Amino acid sequence: MALDTLDLGVLVAIVLAIGIYFTKGSLWGKSDGEDVSVPRGSSRDLVEVLSTNNKKALVLFASQTGTAEDYSHKFAKEFQSRFSIPTMCGDLADYDYENLNEIFTSVDGFQLVVFFTATYGEGEPPDNAVEFFDYLDNECEDLSNLKFACFGLGNSTYxxxxxxxxxxxxxxxxxxxxxxxxxxxxxxxxxxxxxDYMAWKDGLFDILKDELSLEEHELVYEAQIKIEESVLTIDSPEVSLGEPDAKYINPSQEEAQSLTEGPFDHTHPYLAPITISRELFNSDSRHCIHAEFDISGSNLRYTTGDHLAIWPSNSNEHVFKFLDILGLHEKKDVVIDIKSLDPTVHPHIISPSTYEAVVRHYLEISGPVSRQFVGSVAQFAPTEQAKAHASKLGKDKDLFYEEVTSKYLNIADLLHVLSDGVKWTSIPFAFIIESVAHLQPRYYSISSSSLSDKQSIHVTAVVEQEKYPNVDHIVTGVATNLLLNIQLAQNKVSDVRPVLTYDLEGPRQKFTPFKLPVHVRRSTFKLPSNPATPIICIGPGTGVAPFRGFIRERVAKAASDVSVGKTLLFFGCRKSNEDFLYKDEFVDYSKKLGEKFELVTAFSRETAEKVYVQHKMLERAKEINELLNEGAFFYVCGDAARMARDVQNVLIKIMMSERKVTESIATDMVKNLRVLNRYQEDVW
Ligand code: FMN
Incomplete structure (x- = not known):
């Protein structure tokens, strides 16, 4: 199951989530920046870094999957440009905060700190901000000099x-x-x-003009990076063709060791072979892929319930359409150097590289376009008409929704529509790198057990291919369609024509045969430490993924004579003969666990009235209550927007009817389960 929204390029918070606070600092290593006074990583002292680089404003991000990071860069750039205030953007994990309060007195002319803060888990900080919030809670005493603004990134279904x-x-x-x-x-x-961001930012800028008496200028693009075409060629060994990080290009002996030894994280993935992949659906139009990543011979480790981050690349169709509308198709293999013009700006791209490699491996080109992008790209339009149209869209929220968002246009689609196919050859490639979001890893709940599947990590991913009414193309996810392509090629399936195709060989054929860069993200979604504790699992659709891992773990435990508690699994899908994931496996688990495992199914399209897992929970109210009385843990995995909330409401109802308590007492009981970590969610 994927946890990534960007994947679909669309929707929802996290029709899947994804990948990462993505400060690929190390990726910058190969390029020579210009006159870097305080190079990245050399100082954690905010006052020193800001003073040395003559910065008067600071933007800090707390980001897990890169959204807050992207917005903070965008904000810093616009703020600097609009108000002529040199602004630095930084990762909260890269600095110490002891002198946060002194910035305003020690850095000459310092104006403002702006925080971009995402939320995770059950209202927790992203990994890169854990220390910052610890510091605020436990050490920080006085911040009376600090003037700050804050934009929170969240999801109201949580x-x-x-x-x-x-x-x-x-x-x-x-x-x-x-x-x-x-x-x-x-x-x-x-x-x-x-x-939400645009409204907040515009409001903040108005206030800043008044409160800080800042003077606002017309927004003009000022490059913070420089692109130079190189004399090197695509065959030069030092050129990055989209290798997952610099260590993969031309590894020294020590680097070669780290390719299998790690540590593996958001800056350095493991290139894992997919040894088995198969289709789980029985349908002509929908696909769900089971893929097994071999981790033997590497130090990549996981525990049951963790997430696997898959680093995707863009499809051929998206890459070529994008290069084409920029007029770069002929130059796709030209080698470019990317240099920073500001020592505090670090593009996350290994260079030298080629135009195609940058587009294929680093840019989020298939996702939705932001209104701000359209407004700012207008200045490079190839025709007066395109310019006027882009400027209008940039200013008109409703028109933008009607013409762009609701039609699921990506950047290349939109540029094409605006100019009627005339190429946008005047857009500086630096602008593209600075304005287009970075391609992020996609996160999937691991569907194997680290006890029974020590050498492999399994994922269960439904392929994102949506056909919306009034939209003339199929809206696709990046990583899941890549997995579909791998499955088709690996199993030599010839009767399915994928909507998208990919370069499966990867840079310098390094992804052959069937390898993808991955890393593991630890999760708090865990089985009870005592295997005898009963568990109730609600996992419709690909929400069943982590529960397959839980059950495999219990089967392995039972096989070594450990007594395991009851597992009551509620699974739902459309039809029993179409999208019933792991149907045969569950029969096998039942045989092995006997009465300790029970699967309750809800098929939504087999009866006149739709039946969902929530309905089945109500039918089993008595048993759910009894298991909870015995200390059962309750788990929910899947869609956050509707299912997870409905499940919680149904559980409250069950408490009310079975324990004869009021709604407010039942609600407190469920809250209490959460506090005790006996109610856990892995939702997106
Ligand atoms: N948003 C909330 O407001 N509250 C939450 O408790 C919350 N938990 C989340 C848990 C997961 C596993 C994921 C994937 C997202 C969660 N979100 C929650 C939404 C994120 O905060 C939101 O998608 C944000 O844009 C991510 O920013 P980032 O990409 O910078 O990490």
Whole structure:
């Protein structure tokens, strides 16, 4: 199951989620920046870095999967440009915070700190911000000099909506800091993140003009990086053709060792062979892929319930359409050097590289376009008509929704429509790199058990291919269609024509045969430490993925004579003969676990009335209550928007009817289960 939204290039908060706070600092290593006064990583002292680089404003991001990071870069660039205030953008994990309060007194002319804060888990900070919030809670005493603004990134379908943005504001103000403007709340759940950001940013800029007496200028693109075409060729050994990181290009002995030894993380993935892949659906139009990544011979480790990050590349169709509309098709193999013009700006791209490699491996080209992008690309339009149309779309929220968002246009589609196919040859490639979001890894709940499948990691991914009414193309996800292509090629399936095709060989054929870069993200979604504890699992669709891992773990335990508690699994899909994932396997698990395993199924399209897992839960109210009384853990995995919330409401209902308590007491009981970690969610 995928946890990534960007995958679909669309929708929802996390029709799957994804991958990562993605500070691929190491990827920058190969390019020579210009006169870097305080190179990245050399100082964690904010006052020193800001002073040395003559910066007067600071944007910091708390980001897990890169969205807050992308917005913070965008903001820093626009703020600098609009107000002529040199602005630095930084990762919260890269600095110490002891002198946060002194910035305003020690850095001459310093104006403002802006936080971009995403929320994870049950209202928790992204990994890169854990230390920062620890510092605020436990060490920080005084922030009375600090003037700050904050934009929170969250999803209103989660119980702890934007909890970390809210916490940033409440904690900083408690310590005496002054909030400028209001906390911005970006909501992935309603799909309005971009508009929420624009509204907050415009409001903040108005306030800043008044409160800080800042003078606003017309927004003109100022490059922070420089692109130079190189004398090197695509065959030069030092050129990156999209290798997952610099160590993969031309590894020294030590680097070669790290390719199997790790450590593996968001800066350095393991290139894992997919040894087995298969189709799980029985359907002409829908696909779900089971893929097994071999981790033997590597130090990549996982525990049951973790997530696998898959680093995708873009499809041939998207890459060529994108290069074509920029007029770069003929030059796709030309080698370019990417250099920073600002020592604090670090493009996450290994260079030298080629135009094609950059587009294929680093840019999020198949996802939705932001209104800000359209407004700013207008200045490079090839015709007056395209320019006027792009500027209008950039300014008109409703028109933009009607003509772009609701039609699921990506950047290349939109440029094509705006200019009627005339190539946009005047867009500087530096602008493209600086303005297009970075391609992020996609996260999948691991569907294997680290006990029974020590040498392999399994994922279960439904292929994102949506046909919406009034949209003339199929909206596709990046990573899941790549997995489909691998499955078709690996099993030599010739009667399925994929919507997208990919370069499966990868840079310098390094991905042959069937390898993909991956790393593991630890999760808190875990089995009880005592295997005898009963568990209730609600996992419709690909939400069943982690529960397959849980069950395999219990089967392995039972096989070595450990007593295991009951596993009651609720699974739902459309039809028993179409999308019933792992149908045969469950029969096998039943044989092995006997009465300790029970599968309850809900098939939504087999009866006149739709039946979902929630309905089946109600039918089993008595048993659910009894298991909870025996100390059962309750798990939910799948769609956050509707299912997870409905499941919680149904559980409250069950508590009310079975325990004869009021709604408010039942609600508290469920809350209490969460506090005790006996109610866990892995939702997107
Ligand atoms: N948003 C919330 O408001 N509250 C949450 O508790 C929450 N938990 C999440 C858990 C997971 C596994 C994922 C994938 C997202 C969650 N979100 C939650 C939504 C993210 O905060 C939101 O998608 C944000 O844009 C991600 O920013 P990032 O890409 O910078 O990490």
């Amino acid at each position: 119980e702890f909506y934007n909890a970390m943005g809210k916490k940033t504001v409440s904690t900083l103000t408690e310590k005496g800091a002054t909030l400028v403007g209001e906390l911005g709340l970006g909501d992935d759940g309603r799909g309005t993140m971009d508009e």
